[in-house]
Amino acid sequence: MKRQERASDALDFIDATADVQSETSKVPIDAGIANFRVLGTTGSLTFPVELSIQTSTGLHRGVHMSRLVKAANGRRPRGVEQWLRLVCSEINETQPGSSVTASFDLPFDDQFAKVTMRATQRGAVTYRYVVDGMTACPCSKKMIGIGHMQRAQMTLVLKSERALDSVGVIRRINECFSASPREHMKRLEEAKKILEAQANPRFAEDLVRECVSRFPNALFVSGRCFESIHAHDAIATWSARPGWMPIL
Secondary structure, three states: OHHHHHHHHHHOOOOOOOOHHHOEOOOOOEEEEEEEEEEEEEOOEEEEEEEEEEEEOOOEOOOOHHHHHHHHOOOOOOOHHHHHHHHHHHHHOOOOOOEEEEEEEEEEOOEEEEEEEEEOOOOOEEEEEEEEEEEEOHHHHHHHOOOOEEEEEEEEEEEEOOOOOHHHHHHHHHOOOOEOOOOOOOHHHHHHHHHHHHOOOOOHHHHHHHHHHHOOOOOEEEEEEEOOOOOOOEEEEEEOOOOOOOOO
16 A cells, blocks of 8 residues: 555656657757567568658657657558558658658568668658579689589669569569579489579679669669688679669
């Protein structure tokens, strides 16, 4: 009973009308929350999503973070893009100028690709895909008949007004590699995978060219080969605007 009385006494000191965020400020900035983890859905898949949500403070001192969390935890349409726009729509009712960035691992076949989407209430959604693959070196293949092999990674940035078939995009990125990795393979399957890669030797530069040819509307493409006979990596990039690098 005494504990309840002490708690009740403490509540008497709380100023429930305090709203420091609404104090005025002359410099509007973008602010919000990051590393907020929730469950997202697309089709029949449900997976963890990491959100970063920002909106403008306007002429106020801060944003109301609880409203951002509430919006992110609201109704979930069965499509990430529609969900992100819905989050922005709810936030914009009281704090205009919001944007949401969602990052997650999307399963396809027996692999996972890293996907990032950035959306506002209206307009195009920006997508970044990071997909793993493998390459065989064309130079050593030409010299000795065997191309030394390495793991590789492709990054593709796109922008689209309509929702993309992300699994379809990832599979098209996969076509750019010498071969695609698989988790469960018997010895004969492994041998066939090696021969597949040897039949399609590619530099990091070739990966990027292949990707640009498949995605002529790409904003940015990069390839990285994690070298097997060097301690460094081989990299290549292409941008629709020379010198531009994506920030997502």
